[in-house]
Amino acid sequence: MQETSCDAQEKEMPSNIKPDRVLDCTGLYCPEPVLRTRIELDNMVVGEVLQTLGDDPAAEEDIKSLVKRIGHELFELSREDDVLRFLIRKIK
Amino acid sequence: MKVVFLSEKKKILYVQTSGVDTPERTFAPFILAATAAAMGMEATIYFLIKGVTVVKRGEADKIKLEGFPTLRQVMDQAVKTGLKLEVCEQSCLLLGLERGDFVDAAKIVGAATLNDRLLDADAVMCF
Numbered sequence: 001m002q003e004t005s006c007d008a009q010e011k012e013m014p015s016n017i018k019p020d021r022v023l024d025c026t027g028l029y030c031p032e033p034v035l036r037t038r039i040e041l042d043n044m045v046v047g048e049v050l051q052t053l054g055d056d057p058a059a060e061e062d063i064k065s066l067v068k069r070i071g072h073e074l075f076e077l078s079r080e081d082d083v084l085r086f087l088i089r090k091i092k
Numbered sequence: 093m094k095v096v097f098l099s100e101k102k103k104i105l106y107v108q109t110s111g112v113d114t115p116e117r118t119f120a121p122f123i124l125a126a127t128a129a130a131m132g133m134e135a136t137i138y139f140l141i142k143g144v145t146v147v148k149r150g151e152a153d154k155i156k157l158e159g160f161p162t163l164r165q166v167m168d169q170a171v172k173t174g175l176k177l178e179v180c181e182q183s184c185l186l187l188g189l190e191r192g193d194f195v196d197a198a199k200i201v202g203a204a205t206l207n208d209r210l211l212d213a214d215a216v217m218c219f
Contacts, residue, residue: 030182030202058181058202065208 014078017087019051020044026055026083033059034066037088041072044090052086060084102133105213107206111142115155117219118146118163122170124217129173136213138206139198140180142187143219147179147198171197178205 023040025033033054040050052063060077063086067074076087106125110117125135139147146152146163155163171177177198184191194200210216 030180031204034202034204056181056202057200058205061178061199061201062204065204069204069208 010077010079014080014085015076015087017049017076019087020048021050023050023052025059026053028054029056030058030062032056034062037063037066037086038070041070041088041090046090046092048090050086050088050090052088054084054086055082059086063088102214103212104128104133104135105209105216106135106137107216107218108137108139108143108146109141110219111145112151112155113142113145115157115163118152118155119157119160119166121217121219122163122166122175125175126166126170126173129170129175134174134176136176136178136209138178138180138201138209140183140206142183144179144181144183144189144194145187147177147194148189149193149195152195167195167197178209180206 021040021044023036025036033052033056037050037052044050054063064074067088072091073089074086075089078085106121108118108121112118121137125137128135152164152167153162160166177195178201179194179198180202181191181200182202
């Protein structure tokens with residue numbers, strides 16, 4: 001079994017949660033999705049949800065690692081075609 | 093009685109920055125990783141800079157040093173033990189290589205993942 005660095009498992013059917021902010025990182029490669037996600041989270045208030053979109057395959061593990069290290073919650077990860085959709089809740 | 097959980101396995105990380113132009117530096121991480129698995133450790137090799145050339149599809153088949161199987165055989169044997177291969181695709185840009193086309197076992201990851209793995213590992217060795 002592939003070890004993941006967060007509790008979120010990839011979902012077949014993404015939920016309909018409406019994010020407070022959307023960050024489109026499609027077309028961007030490492031480390032841009034990580035750096036931009038960090039900046040966006042810094043500008044949010046606790047409890048808000050950020051949706052980050054990205055098509056760099058590296059973003060999957062990278063965003064998981066980022067969110068775990070800075071203490072927020074990646075509660076959903078889904079994929080449509082080659083685009084990953086991360087739903088992150090700001091915790092602190 | 094001491095109960096050992098899977099998560100208590102020691103983690104060892106090999107960082108491969110050398111490429112197929114120095115074939116003598118490409119075998120050791122795989123041999124060490126297979127040995128680590130036999131010793132009850134969880135092993136990962138992270139390939140970056142010239143190291144990415146090692147996991148470009150087909151390259152390991154071409155590397156054969158006297159007295160050793162091909163690098164491909166050594167790699168396949170190590171992967172069977174549960175070794176994880178992680179690759180920095182951005183390194184391809186440095187080397188003027190096309191993105192992608194890595195061996196099936198390789199997972200594309202990036203800078204944040206390497207930082208994470210470095211801090212998580214009980215030991216790190218760089219080749």
